[in-house]
Amino acid sequence: MMQQQQQQNQPNLGQIKARVVSNFNFAVLNHCRPLLIGVLTVYLIVFSYTNKNLTFPGSEYFCPLLNPSPATATAPENLTVLPKVKVKAAPAPTNLSHLVFGLLGSEKAWRYRKNYIESWWRANVTRGFLFLDSAPAPDLLPWPATSPPYRISDELPEFANLSEIRPKRMVHGIKEVLREVGDEKELRWVIMGDDDSIFFVDNMVDVLSKYDHTRYHYIGGQSEYLMSNFWFSFDQGYGGAGIILSYPLAKALAGDMENCLRRYVFLNSADNTTRNCIADIGVNVSPYKGNHQVDLHGDISGFLSAHPVAPVTSLHHFDVVEPIFPAKDRFEATRHLMTAAEADQSRLLQQTVCYSRERNWSLSVSWGYSAQIYERIMPRSYLQIPVETFTPWLDVPSPVKYMFQTRKASGSPCRDPHMFFYAALEKRLETKGIVTRYSRAGPRGLGPCLSSGNHSADSIDSIDLWSPATKRTKVDRCECCDVVRIEGKRAEIKLRKCRRGEVIA
Known part of the structure; x- marks a missing residue:
C-alpha cells in the first residue's frame, strides 16, 4: 500500500513534459512581450494614417492575427451596407x-x-x-x-x-x-x-x-x-x-x-x-x-443724434421734417447722409461717448451725422436721451407724447451742447481707417460752464473722428472712444472697442 501511494504522488513523464513546455512558453512570452508590444504599436500608428491592410516582415511569426487570410479579411456576404447619408448644405448667407x-x-x-x-x-x-x-x-x-x-x-x-x-x-x-x-x-x-x-x-x-x-x-x-x-x-x-x-x-x-x-x-x-x-x-x-x-415734425437732429444701439435700416417722412443738415435742402441733405452710409452703414448714426477729463468735457458723436461737446462730465445714461428739438406728429393734449424719453433744451451752458454736423469723409489707406469731420453748426451763444472750471469749447470749429474701415458686426453694446488731442480749433477722437467692464461715465 505504501508503494502504491508513493507511485501516485510521483508525477508521470507526460505531466513533466507538459510542465516543462508550459514553463518554456511562459518564459518565451515574457522574453518576446516587448517585441510584440512594439510591433502592435507600430501597426496601430501606421493603420491610423491609412485604410489599407499592412503587413510587416515576420509579423506572421509573431502574431498570425495581424495578417488575416483573404477569407477572414472580407466582409460577410450577408452584411447589409447602409447607404451614404447626404448632409444638407447650409443655406448661403443672406445677401x-x-x-x-x-x-x-x-x-x-x-x-x-x-x-x-x-x-x-x-x-x-x-x-x-x-x-x-x-x-x-x-x-x-x-x-x-x-x-x-x-x-x-x-x-x-x-x-x-x-x-x-x-x-x-x-x-x-x-x-x-x-x-x-x-x-x-x-x-x-x-x-x-x-x-x-x-x-x-x-x-x-x-x-x-x-x-x-x-x-x-x-x-x-x-x-x-x-x-x-x-x-x-x-x-x-x-x-x-x-x-x-x-x-x-x-x-x-x-x-x-x-x-x-x-x-x-x-x-x-x-x-x-x-x-x-x-x-x-x-x-x-x-x-x-x-x-x-419718424412720426415727428420739425428739426429731428436731437432724435438722430441719440440713436439706439441697433443698425439703422430706414428713415421715413423725409418729406415733412426739416432738412437734416444745416444749409441744405431735403434732397441735398439726403444725398449727404448717404455719402457716409456708402462708406460704413454699420456705424451710421451709432452714438459714441468719451471724455476730456482735464477740461471736464463730454463728447458725443453720432457717426456720419453729428457731434456734440458738453462742458461738463455727463454719463452715457443721460447723453443717450434725445434732446427734444422736434415736435409731435399731432399736437393733442397729452402728458406723454413720445414712445421714448426726451430731455428739453435747458438754456444752461452746463447742459446744452455745442453742435457740429457731418461735413466730410476721407478714407486713409495708410492707416486702413476712415476719418469723418464734423463742423460747427453755429455759435452756441451761452457762455462757458463756470461750475465745471470755465473750460469753454467756443474755440472748437471741427471734430475729426477716426474709425476702422472694417464693418462692425457685433452690436451688443456701443463702441467707445478716446480724445486723442485738442489743439487750436480742432479736436480729434478715435473709436475703439469698449474694454470688458468699461463704464462710460
Whole structure:
C-alpha cells in the first residue's frame, strides 16, 4: 500500500513534459512581450494614417492575427451596407439679391419724391418695383434706370366705392410684388415701404441674416408718436418705415389677401389692416428699433443724434421734417447722409461717448451725422436721451407724447451742447481707417460752464473722428472712444472697442 501511494504522488513523464513546455512558453512570452508590444504599436500608428491592410516582415511569426487570410479579411456576404447619408448644405448667407422691395407711390408726388428713392436704390442690384396709382405722365418718361421699375397698382373694383381705397391698395401690393417675381426659390424677404422713405440696404441684409427666412417672420418698427400706437396698435409695424415679411409669410398672406381685405373692409389704415391679416395667420410683429417711422415734425437732429444701439435700416417722412443738415435742402441733405452710409452703414448714426477729463468735457458723436461737446462730465445714461428739438406728429393734449424719453433744451451752458454736423469723409489707406469731420453748426451763444472750471469749447470749429474701415458686426453694446488731442480749433477722437467692464461715465 505504501508503494502504491508513493507511485501516485510521483508525477508521470507526460505531466513533466507538459510542465516543462508550459514553463518554456511562459518564459518565451515574457522574453518576446516587448517585441510584440512594439510591433502592435507600430501597426496601430501606421493603420491610423491609412485604410489599407499592412503587413510587416515576420509579423506572421509573431502574431498570425495581424495578417488575416483573404477569407477572414472580407466582409460577410450577408452584411447589409447602409447607404451614404447626404448632409444638407447650409443655406448661403443672406445677401441683397434675396430681398425684394415693394414701394407704394403717387404719380403726382413722384416728381420730387424720386430723389429719396434714388439716393439708396442701386440700379441693376436692388430688386423691387414702384407701384404707382396711375400711369406716369409724358414728362416722367422715358423712365430712368436710376429709379425702380414701375408698375400700376391693381384697381380693386370690389372696393372702388370706398371713400379711402389707398390702404387696400397698399396691402394688396404685397400680393402684387409676389406676382411680379413669380415663385422664386431664392427669394427670402419682402419689404414694403413708401416713396418718401430711405432704406439702408446693407444694414437690412445684416439684420435679416440673423433670422431664419424659412419661418414666418413679421418685422417692423413702432411709431415714435405715442398716440399713433394708441389709436392704431402697439403691436404692428408701421409701413412707411418698412414692413418686412419672410417669404413664406408673404405667400401665406397673399393667398388669403382678398378674403382678409373683405374681413377688414371697415379699417382705413393699411398698416393696421396688414397687422390684422397677419394676426389671423398666427403671427405677431417682431419690433425692431432701427426701423424709423419718424412720426415727428420739425428739426429731428436731437432724435438722430441719440440713436439706439441697433443698425439703422430706414428713415421715413423725409418729406415733412426739416432738412437734416444745416444749409441744405431735403434732397441735398439726403444725398449727404448717404455719402457716409456708402462708406460704413454699420456705424451710421451709432452714438459714441468719451471724455476730456482735464477740461471736464463730454463728447458725443453720432457717426456720419453729428457731434456734440458738453462742458461738463455727463454719463452715457443721460447723453443717450434725445434732446427734444422736434415736435409731435399731432399736437393733442397729452402728458406723454413720445414712445421714448426726451430731455428739453435747458438754456444752461452746463447742459446744452455745442453742435457740429457731418461735413466730410476721407478714407486713409495708410492707416486702413476712415476719418469723418464734423463742423460747427453755429455759435452756441451761452457762455462757458463756470461750475465745471470755465473750460469753454467756443474755440472748437471741427471734430475729426477716426474709425476702422472694417464693418462692425457685433452690436451688443456701443463702441467707445478716446480724445486723442485738442489743439487750436480742432479736436480729434478715435473709436475703439469698449474694454470688458468699461463704464462710460
